[in-house]
Amino acid sequence: MRAVIHPSFLIHYHYPSAASALLRSLRYRLPLAAPLFLKVKALSTSASYAELDNARTGRSASLASPPASSDFTQKIDVNPPKGTRDFPPEEMRLRSWLFQNFREVSQLFGFEEVDFPVLESEALFVRKAGEEIKDQCWRYERMTRGRRREHYQWNMDIIGVPNVTAEAELISSIVTFFKRIGITASDVGFKVSSRKVLQEVLRRYTVPESLFSRVCVTIDKLEKIPMDDIKNELRAAELSEQAVEELLQILAVKSLEELEEKLGSSVEALAELKQLFSLAEKYGYSEWIQFDASIVRGLAYYTGIVFEGFDREGKLRAICGGGRYDRLLSTFGGEDVPACGFGFGDAVIIELLKERGLLPELSPKVQNVVCSLGQDLQGAASLVAARLREKGQTVDLVLENKPLKWAFKRAARVNAQRLIIVGSSEWEKGMVGVKILSSGEQYEIKVDELE
Amino acid sequence: MRAVIHPSFLIHYHYPSAASALLRSLRYRLPLAAPLFLKVKALSTSASYAELDNARTGRSASLASPPASSDFTQKIDVNPPKGTRDFPPEEMRLRSWLFQNFREVSQLFGFEEVDFPVLESEALFVRKAGEEIKDQCWRYERMTRGRRREHYQWNMDIIGVPNVTAEAELISSIVTFFKRIGITASDVGFKVSSRKVLQEVLRRYTVPESLFSRVCVTIDKLEKIPMDDIKNELRAAELSEQAVEELLQILAVKSLEELEEKLGSSVEALAELKQLFSLAEKYGYSEWIQFDASIVRGLAYYTGIVFEGFDREGKLRAICGGGRYDRLLSTFGGEDVPACGFGFGDAVIIELLKERGLLPELSPKVQNVVCSLGQDLQGAASLVAARLREKGQTVDLVLENKPLKWAFKRAARVNAQRLIIVGSSEWEKGMVGVKILSSGEQYEIKVDELE
Numbered sequence: 001m002r003a004v005i006h007p008s009f010l011i012h013y014h015y016p017s018a019a020s021a022l023l024r025s026l027r028y029r030l031p032l033a034a035p036l037f038l039k040v041k042a043l044s045t046s047a048s049y050a051e052l053d054n055a056r057t058g059r060s061a062s063l064a065s066p067p068a069s070s071d072f073t074q075k076i077d078v079n080p081p082k083g084t085r086d087f088p089p090e091e092m093r094l095r096s097w098l099f100q101n102f103r104e105v106s107q108l109f110g111f112e113e114v115d116f117p118v119l120e121s122e123a124l125f126v127r128k129a130g131e132e133i134k135d136q137c138w139r140y141e142r143m144t145r146g147r148r149r150e151h152y153q154w155n156m157d158i159i160g161v162p163n164v165t166a167e168a169e170l171i172s173s174i175v176t177f178f179k180r181i182g183i184t185a186s187d188v189g190f191k192v193s194s195r196k197v198l199q200e201v202l203r204r205y206t207v208p209e210s211l212f213s214r215v216c217v218t219i220d221k222l223e224k225i226p227m228d229d230i231k232n233e234l235r236a237a238e239l240s241e242q243a244v245e246e247l248l249q250i251l252a253v254k255s256l257e258e259l260e261e262k263l264g265s266s267v268e269a270l271a272e273l274k275q276l277f278s279l280a281e282k283y284g285y286s287e288w289i290q291f292d293a294s295i296v297r298g299l300a301y302y303t304g305i306v307f308e309g310f311d312r313e314g315k316l317r318a319i320c321g322g323g324r325y326d327r328l329l330s331t332f333g334g335e336d337v338p339a340c341g342f343g344f345g346d347a348v349i350i351e352l353l354k355e356r357g358l359l360p361e362l363s364p365k366v367q368n369v370v371c372s373l374g375q376d377l378q379g380a381a382s383l384v385a386a387r388l389r390e391k392g393q394t395v396d397l398v399l400e401n402k403p404l405k406w407a408f409k410r411a412a413r414v415n416a417q418r419l420i421i422v423g424s425s426e427w428e429k430g431m432v433g434v435k436i437l438s439s440g441e442q443y444e445i446k447v448d449e450l451e
Numbered sequence: 452m453r454a455v456i457h458p459s460f461l462i463h464y465h466y467p468s469a470a471s472a473l474l475r476s477l478r479y480r481l482p483l484a485a486p487l488f489l490k491v492k493a494l495s496t497s498a499s500y501a502e503l504d505n506a507r508t509g510r511s512a513s514l515a516s517p518p519a520s521s522d523f524t525q526k527i528d529v530n531p532p533k534g535t536r537d538f539p540p541e542e543m544r545l546r547s548w549l550f551q552n553f554r555e556v557s558q559l560f561g562f563e564e565v566d567f568p569v570l571e572s573e574a575l576f577v578r579k580a581g582e583e584i585k586d587q588c589w590r591y592e593r594m595t596r597g598r599r600r601e602h603y604q605w606n607m608d609i610i611g612v613p614n615v616t617a618e619a620e621l622i623s624s625i626v627t628f629f630k631r632i633g634i635t636a637s638d639v640g641f642k643v644s645s646r647k648v649l650q651e652v653l654r655r656y657t658v659p660e661s662l663f664s665r666v667c668v669t670i671d672k673l674e675k676i677p678m679d680d681i682k683n684e685l686r687a688a689e690l691s692e693q694a695v696e697e698l699l700q701i702l703a704v705k706s707l708e709e710l711e712e713k714l715g716s717s718v719e720a721l722a723e724l725k726q727l728f729s730l731a732e733k734y735g736y737s738e739w740i741q742f743d744a745s746i747v748r749g750l751a752y753y754t755g756i757v758f759e760g761f762d763r764e765g766k767l768r769a770i771c772g773g774g775r776y777d778r779l780l781s782t783f784g785g786e787d788v789p790a791c792g793f794g795f796g797d798a799v800i801i802e803l804l805k806e807r808g809l810l811p812e813l814s815p816k817v818q819n820v821v822c823s824l825g826q827d828l829q830g831a832a833s834l835v836a837a838r839l840r841e842k843g844q845t846v847d848l849v850l851e852n853k854p855l856k857w858a859f860k861r862a863a864r865v866n867a868q869r870l871i872i873v874g875s876s877e878w879e880k881g882m883v884g885v886k887i888l889s890s891g892e893q894y895e896i897k898v899d900e901l902e
Contacts, residue, residue: 110817114538379730379733399616400616
């Protein structure tokens with residue numbers, strides 16, 4: 001917000017060239033995880049933009065001589081790694097808004113936040129990705145709309161509750177989040193099933209339990225690859241022709257009534273799903289959820305109820321997904337602890353909000369711009385800024401020696417409420433000029449009386 | 452907060468064994484960067500703790516049979532990588548509190564937040580670490596108190612302002628942060644200097660500018676390695692004996708008056724430093740800052756004013772540091788853009804707050820615990836929870852089928868204001884029981900009248 005041309009402007013009109021290169025070069029100063037707060041002053045000449053462009057593309061002809069060791073002269077690629085992205089201020093405002101909503105919903109539901117190192121031992125993830133690496137990198141997909149290699153995700157997990165009350169609570173929290181940001185049941189729904197449905201079918205055909213997760217991973221690809229390929233993968237997993245057919249028939253089931261007809265009323269999966277739908281009614285989100293036997297989720301470790309949020313227009317990939325994973329802890333060598341949870345990425349939801357015209361208006365906002373008229377009054381302006389900040393007022397202090405006209409433009413750009421002008425004749429009386437930007441009202445006031 | 456024994460309890464009494472292993476196993480479910488919100492139910496038997504311990508150390512004798520592919524059975528090391536750490540709930544509350552203060556101060560000063568991918572091309576950082584890698588990994592130090600290999604950092608940078616008004620504003624923001632969290636000028640100070648002081652000395656002894664950053668890196672080690680080693684390093688950088696002596700004399704200077712005596716009044720460094728101290732007076736933080744010629748900061752790219760925050764008791768390493776880096780952008784191939792900024796790690800400040808007894812009291816807080824008396828009323832409890840949450844009330848809904856006594860204990864542990872009890876006789880009348888936990892007051896109320 002420190003700018004004739006503030007960062008948003010830079011970014012809107014010159015992204016991804018000038019502003020991006022500048023942001024990239026700052027990355028260099030940061031450790032792995034660091035919030036960076038920024039002011040960017042005007043890069044006032046078009047020559048500057050061109051130079052910044054050159055910085056990015058390495059086309060600069062005349063390098064400024066570097067201050068330090070000679071290895072500083074080599075140009076390097078400043079683009080973010082493929083599939084990752086920078087968050088310039090207006091993107092960051094959006095991400096902060098999204099995460100603030102995630103946090104508030106999690107608090108509404110009495111959850112607590114935890115975090116982990118960004119770097120982890122490879123072993124922890126090789127295992128997770130196990131099935132993919134073995135089977136030709138299925139999940140190392142092309143980057144598609146709303147799917148990048150690095151993404152941010154909201155997660156809620158309930159540990160230690162074996163009952164489907166936990167899954168019902170998790171889905172309720174996601175629904176609460178959707179409602180909060182303006183998404184309705186006509187925009188989004190949840191497809192719900194249970195892996196125990198498949199387990200039951202496999203049990204009936206005496207397919208070994210060790211093949212279970214492999215079958216789930218295959219089935220997760222139902223709408224992504226041709227049916228013949230699905231069948232071949234299932235046959236390769238040693239399922240008999242009859243089992244494959246039965247499985248595919250079950251997967252096409254879209255109601256609990258039909259499921260009961262096919263499997264009988266005594267199977268565990270059915271009782272749990274019925275309880276979930278009954279709880280959903282009490283929570284008030286029945287219209288959001290529907291049974292769909294084809295939902296299994298891609299990860300190997302789910303053991304029971306699975307669900308995914310989907311865009312009803314069918315344009316986007318899954319918005320979120322989760323389920324029960326009662327046996328994950330034992331894979332680390334301990335006893336089983338019942339658990340369920342979900343992941344909710346930040347990318348698809350933003351696409352959906354764009355589609356629906358629901359992106360919030362998040363312009364930069366500061367209450368005061370404080371500007372001195374002349375370099376000898378810069379200290380006085382600092383004093384005024386400090387007083388206002390002590391009172392909790394946000395202040396963008398003009399650090400450059402600029403004319404008043406410039407300060408007015410800046411105040412407009414950062415949506416300031418007031419412009420505080422420190423001029424010599426007023427300052428001698430311990431006063432400053434105030435301009436209310438919405439009304440144009442203008443007056444002088446003692447510094448101590450500024451609120 | 453979902454627990455007879457809620458996460459804080461688990462962690463206080465069993466960290467780093469049981470709870471840590473459980474947290475670690477959850478890490479497995481997450482992408483690189485993800486806030487995770489968690490509820491952990493009681494792990495009620497000591498056997499469970501033992502098992503969790505075993506999960507961590509791999510000492511478990513009887514493995515539960517895994518659900519999926521056989522490679523799930525192998526145990527893996529679940530410890531976080533050396534030098535990194537997990538953030539269980541109470542650590543996370545502290546980090547969130549700290550970062551909330553960082554954010555609010557940055558907003559007070561009219562800054563905007565930006566962010567970068569966690570993963571970066573190696574080239575971007577090899578350059579940054581250039582001097583260290585060449586010179587035997589000086590900065591790959593032992594992990595010490597308040598210094599880990601992964602850390603979180605608050606950064607503020609001002610781009611495009613060549614004047615020292617920018618540095619003055621940055622130091623003001625850090626002082627504002629300190630005051631806000633209860634740290635005073637008698638706890639912490641800033642040592643300030645300018646690299647231009649050294650530059651001036653080197654210029655007088657016609658030391659080539661290309662050696663400048665190397666000399667700075669050596670000088671940054673002044674209080675860390677023996678003086679003879681410093682001298683040898685400077686001699687190795689081709690400084691004459693006389694230049695070395697003059698340099699070391701200058702570095703011992705602790706006042707601007709003395710600096711002026713030694714270098715004369717016309718040097719650029721002196722004018723800038725004087726302006727900074729004059730602005731500090733106007734901002735009102737004079738008592739926080741002092742000139743100290745030995746401060747150069749370790750990174751190669753600083754070009755002017757440098758500063759670092761220090762603990763006046765001298766027990767901790769630098770709390771924060773920053774300075775001007777007007778020529779960083781040109782190292783990426785563009786033109787120079789004036790810039791300055793600071794980094795403020797999250798580890799040393801926490802140590803300082805502990806030392807001073809200033810750590811905030813951040814217990815878990817939820818307004819309501821809602822509990823049903825009997826499994827058939829679980830849906831009714833869900834309905835009550837949903838109503839309260841719609842009204843913005845935070846609710847910890849009991850998902851387990853537990854006796855009332857258990858719910859009371861839980862309400863006490865999560866510092867709930869009210870316990871809402873859904874019993875069958877009240878529910879038939881559309882009512883619930885309310886117990887105000889501070890006063891012990893108890894009454895029945897219609898669900899719709901709950902506020």
